[in-house]
Amino acid sequence: MKHSISIITFLSATLNAQAPIIDYPEFETYTLSNGLKVMIAEHHENPAVFMNMMIEIGSMDVPIGKEGLGGIMSELVPKGTTAHSADEISAMIDATGGGIGASVGLEYSNVSGRFLAEDLGFGLNMMAELLQHATFPEEEFKLTMKQNKEGIKTWYSDPSSVASAHGDYLLLGETPMGRMTTEASLKSISLEDVKEFYNRIRPDISTLVLVGDFEMAAAKQLIESAFGNWTVEGIKQTRPDFGYPALNGLxxxxxxxxxxxxxxxxxxxxxxxxxxxxxxxxxxxxxxxxxxxxxxxxxxxxxxxxxxxxxxxxxxxxxxxxxxxxxxxxxxxxxxxxxxxxxxxxxxxxxxxxxxxxxxxxxxxxxxxxxxxxxxxxxxxxxxxxxxxxxxxxxxxxxxxxxxxxxxxxxxxxxxxxxxxxxxxxxxxxxxxxxxxxxxxxxxxxxxxxxxxxxxxx
Amino acid sequence: MKKLLQISLLFIVGLGASEPTHFVLDNGLKVIVLEKHTIPVAAVQVWYDVGSHDEWDGIRGTAHLFEHMMFRGSENIAPEEHARLINEVGGYNNAFTSDDVTVYHERLPAGELELALRLEAERMHLLKMSDEILATEREVVHEEYRQSTSNPIGKLFLKFRGKMYPEDHPYAVTPIGIMDQLDTISVKTCQTFYDLYYGPENATLVIAGDVDLENTRTLVEKYFGAVRPLGTLPKNPNLSVPEQTEKVVLNEKSSFDLPVTMMGFRVPGSAHDDIAALDVLSYILSNGESSRLNQTLVRDKQLALGAGGFPMAMKGPGIFIYFSFYFPQVSSSKIENAIMDIIEDVRINGVTTSELTKARKQMLAGKVFERYSANSLANSLGNAELIMGDYREFNREIDRFNAVTAEDVKRVANTYFVEEKMTIMHIAPEDLSFLKKCMFWIAGLFM
Missing domain, CATH: 3.30.830.10 (Metalloenzyme, LuxS/M16 peptidase-like)
Known part of the structure; x- marks a missing residue:
């Protein structure tokens, strides 16, 4: 299925006749046999590529009392895979001048990378390696937990964050959206929890968008090579219904x-x-x-x-x-x-x-x-x-x-x-x-x- | 290396982007234009060659307070109307004041270039001020100061910055100013400031994005051509600073529950030849997880939660700052020694070829990513013109960076990062109980 996105062109004609027309990138959308949705578009302005993976799992899926699990997991993913150690991974990524970042949002997670065009293959392979083969070494888990337990002690240094944390709890209550990461919640997180949360990441709840300076056919081959063997085990987790109770008064x-x-x-x-x-x-x-x-x-x-x-x-x-x-x-x-x-x-x-x-x-x-x-x-x-x-x-x-x-x-x-x-x-x-x-x-x-x-x- | 150069060429030429060019109006206004026709967005920035370093004692904070007044009405534009008109066409605008410059910027649909130019020209010579509006903006600036100092480390950083220069140096006070002096600034002071510095020959107009050079020239002439020059510009203050010969140690307490150490060394101004080597060193020390400071302090020795080093580029003497926030059981001297050991290693052994290659590629990639944004391009051009002295440095930057050798890095480390020339601030958490202190002391023996 091929989508032609011409938002600005369309708007130019209908809303503002004075506005110049933009050639919006043309996306090709398809699904790999393992269920991973892919959208790719060529964009040749500069010799760079941008890759962005959305995974439909977020901190809303973290059990009550284990707040912070998503963040710990995303910090630990680049700290070792079956092929490379943490230091090897960071050295390889840094050497490209690009980067890969991961964040676990409330509703979904995002792994994004940007690289010079010549490093497209490396970027895709590294993203695939991190998503499929993280090993979570125990010593890395201990170090990450130690850092986070100290770091969390300073959360209150920003008054705006303090206000948000209280406001969210008063509105959203005892839900993963209302609760915040605390020293106690971090203490309750085990290495097994992290691995279990990581194992919920799977291709059939993920979508990869790739935009940049490449040729479509070559990029599709690289994607197939990097993500085609991503296997799925077990059943998809479903998100609980949180209820969202009404506020009665002030x-x-x-x-x-x-x-x-x-x-x-x-x-x-x-x-x-x-x-x-x-x-x-x-x-x-x-x-x-x-x-x-x-x-x-x-x-x-x-x-x-x-x-x-x-x-x-x-x-x-x-x-x-x-x-x-x-x-x-x-x-x-x-x-x-x-x-x-x-x-x-x-x-x-x-x-x-x-x-x-x-x-x-x-x-x-x-x-x-x-x-x-x-x-x-x-x-x-x-x-x-x-x-x-x-x-x-x-x-x-x-x-x-x-x-x-x-x-x-x-x-x-x-x-x-x-x-x-x-x-x-x-x-x-x-x-x-x-x-x-x-x-x-x-x-x-x-x-x-x-x-x-x-x-x-x- | 060959591959890098190929990318560099591609980068400089760019698709849909032209080389930056410039023209000068009869009244002295310099206009720099970079055409980039990939998306109908334009960035318009007016860089005034005036910053907080131009203030004199008694009016500290005027440059920044005055920046606020520039949004509060002129002969044909009502207070805040400038911002609203830009918003109305889908654009954004704001301004910032640094030690060296004051910059007003718009980011808007390219078809609205004329609006931005009309508004910027209007406030360049037809500004109106009143006591009432000045009183309101003074309160707003007080709130800005309170907000920036509500973080205990932010507050102490201002103090640290001040201690990096002699008390009477123009950089000793940051642009936010001195609050007591702010309260005494009158409309007359602001008018004097406006009359002294806000004229076409003291400004550079930077335009980047989906614009046409000839049409831009016509529009700039139309709106800025009639702006009268100031005639005489005030002399630039003397920014030279005597060499620091003694280490300065500042010990502070704060309510922040992690200890923090900041180390500052004075470095030359941005136009100096050594800046490229210092930039390379900055990449090697702290760009990425595998950089030396992170790798040593956070990963290998596991003393800290974070560490870095970066240059604060100024027109006059700048600062290279190293920092770390670390575990409470780690002593400040241990952190200081660990950072000094890293510096010492560079001073003695220099940096490796692979570190240089990595730094070059990181710099190149960063520049490529920056090129998508018309606003970032305008910002880099303005910075090159006003701070480095020539907008063409914008394109030379990569070549200068790539030309830096390991020997250059070693030399600048030996020249600038000497212990006697250091100002260091250790910030300790203030509410450690005696029991906790004892526990941390014992734990520290094993770290």
């Missing part, structure tokens, strides 16, 4: 850090899943409200008018089965209450008055215009495609996404705002110096309190 958490002279404010509530029918309306609303940097209402009110912060923003995180909506800022201690009130006032205004036709026009114009900026790098192209595929979109959906976004009406945006923004059922976390801040935030409500170095949960 949850307030204050985290005391006596060293800070700036307070971090973090607000979180449920949002919408990635394929929700209101996704375009909410994306536009978020841009207008707090996602559009200096063009957003929050930035205008909290920074531009009041000088209360260096930055304030809102975001939408839409996963396959759930979504969240969040706001984050930081401000000098005496302004913590006023800043909170400004933000809440803007949420209420958004719900009561909605957005204007002019604001909506500008938001649509931003997303339409910015499209080519997100496609400069082949690595970004690969990432965009894999993310879309994971959430169940087709390439045709990608092609038409801006048409759909531009078709959203003012009424639809304002209906979606009233439906999904919810200032009465949310989580508020404030991190700051208790001695100065606590009296100021008392009028907001009753806060649960903790110390910034404390674990967020048992």
């Amino acid at each position: 949850k307030f958490q204050f985290v005391d850090n006596p060293e800070l002279d700036q307070a971090t404010i973090y607000i979180l509530h449920w949002g919408i899943p990635r394929k929700h029918e209101d996704r375009y309306a909410i994306r536009l609303a978020n841009y207008i409200f707090g996602g559009g940097a200096f063009s957003s209402r929050l930035m205008e009110v909290v920074r531009g008018e009041g000088g209360k912060t260096y930055g304030v923003g809102s975001w939408i995180a839409s996963r396959k089965d759930y979504g969240a909506f969040g706001i984050r800022t930081s401000t000098r201690n005496p302004e913590v209450y006023n800043t909170y009130q400004l933000i809440m006032g803007e949420i209420k205004r958004l719900r009561q008055e909605g957005v204007t036709e002019e604001e909506l026009r500008k938001a649509k114009s931003f997303y339409t215009g910015s499209q080519p900026l997100s496609l400069e790098s082949p690595g970004a192209i690969a990432g965009n495609i894999l993310s879309a595929l994971y959430y169940g979109f087709t390439i045709e959906d990608l092609e038409t996404s801006l048409i759909r976004l531009n078709a959203v009406t003012l009424e639809e945006v304002n209906d979606a705002i009233r439906e999904h923004y919810d200032e009465e059922n949310m989580v508020l976390v404030i991190v700051g110096k208790g001695e100065e801040i606590k009296p100021l935030i008392a009028p907001i409500g009753t806060f649960d309190e903790s110390f910034y170095k404390d674990d967020v949960h048992d």
Whole structure:
């Protein structure tokens, strides 16, 4: 099956007659006999290749109490295979000037590599070796665990991370998404756990996207040679249903850090899943409200008018089965209450008055215009495609996404705002110096309190 | 080596990219253009030859505060309207202030080049300032400072940076400034700063991306041609620094639960011939898992969680910094000695041919990956022009890097990385209990 992706060409014709036309790479899509999906496209701008493997297993699949397992596994994969030691692997990769990185995200994992074009074969073979033949030597496991157990002790040095950790736990609770990696969870991870998690990686839950300076036929041969013998054993694991309980009312958490002279404010509530029918309306609303940097209402009110912060923003995180909506800022201690009130006032205004036709026009114009900026790098192209595929979109959906976004009406945006923004059922976390801040935030409500170095949960 | 050179040629020519070129307007504005027609994106950057090193005592922080004011309105553009107009066409914009330069940058659809040029020209000569807006931006900068110092190591790094230069040196204060002095900066001070430094002959306009040279020239003439030159530019401050002859040791405590050590050595400015060899050494010491610092401190001796070394490139004397964050039971002297042993080995034995080959390929690959982004290209061109002294260094960089020999690396290590010329900061966790200290002391005996 062959897909021709001509997003910009298409948009140029329909949305903005002034925009120049881009030749988007043409992808060929096929599946190996072991179930590995492959998408490849030639891209000859520079002598480089980008490879990106998405594996449908993530930290959502890690058992409760073993948080951090995904990270430990991904750190250990390049620490030894049946063919090479850790030091040999790092020396070989470094010698190419390229690199391979692995990350275990919430929903899926990603192994990505970029190399000069002459090292395409090496890159594919090394990625295949790491995905199929990691050996997890015991001494490497001990060293990695020792490093992580020390490293985790410094997680609280960033107030924003502290706020996120508390906010996520209050919203998502005792799920792998709500819990964080702690010293205790790391201690519970055994070498057997790591191997078992690694063995869940298999070709029939994986998709490889390869973009770069090569010839299609030669690249296909290299892929077959590297990944064709990847065998599958056992049955595919299924992900549990987490339930996602509703928030009933407001949850307030204050985290005391006596060293800070700036307070971090973090607000979180449920949002919408990635394929929700209101996704375009909410994306536009978020841009207008707090996602559009200096063009957003929050930035205008909290920074531009009041000088209360260096930055304030809102975001939408839409996963396959759930979504969240969040706001984050930081401000000098005496302004913590006023800043909170400004933000809440803007949420209420958004719900009561909605957005204007002019604001909506500008938001649509931003997303339409910015499209080519997100496609400069082949690595970004690969990432965009894999993310879309994971959430169940087709390439045709990608092609038409801006048409759909531009078709959203003012009424639809304002209906979606009233439906999904919810200032009465949310989580508020404030991190700051208790001695100065606590009296100021008392009028907001009753806060649960903790110390910034404390674990967020048992 | 032959293969490397072939790639290098391919890289320099590039597909869809032209060689950078330049022209100069009558008012002195230098314009550098790099055409790259692979995707309809353009990057526009205005590099002003003014940074925090141009400030004088009493107005420390003005260059950066003033950068904020450049977004707050001009004769025909309302406050923050510049950013909103760029966003409206799908673009992004921002600015940064360093010790040496202040840079305003836009990344936007190529068809909107004219908008970016119109807005940049407008604020180059028609800026408007008010007490009220200055008061707001001053608060914003205070928040920026608080944010950057909320991390205990970040706070101490500012102190370390300051100690690398004599107290009265222009680089002794970082661009964020001195907060007490920031509070005294008036609109009049900002206006003086604007009148002294913000003119066409003190700026370089860099444009990269899907643009046409002749059309770009026409548009630049149209919007910048009428900007009056400043006439007389202030003299550049003296950036020379007396040689450090005594080791400086700073011992600090912090709430960060891992010990950290930073070691700094002064190195010459970016245009100096030794910089290429120092860059090569930086790759060998800390680029990748197999680099010397990581391999020795993290992998072989298992003393640290991380270690690295990098040069901070400046127009005047820069700094080469080594750092490590390590296990609490490891003493700071052990880390210091381990790093000094690595340096000593380079000073005595130099580096190997395979290390040189690896560094060259890493550098080349990094440059190739960077070439996809019009913004990165514009940034490299601006940096070459303002910091290294000539935008054509952008293309010579690989050749200079490849020309470095093992002997060159050994020589620069011997010239600059001498213990008496070092400033070192050890940061220890502050709340170690007596019992924990005893345990770590005993454990340290076995590491």
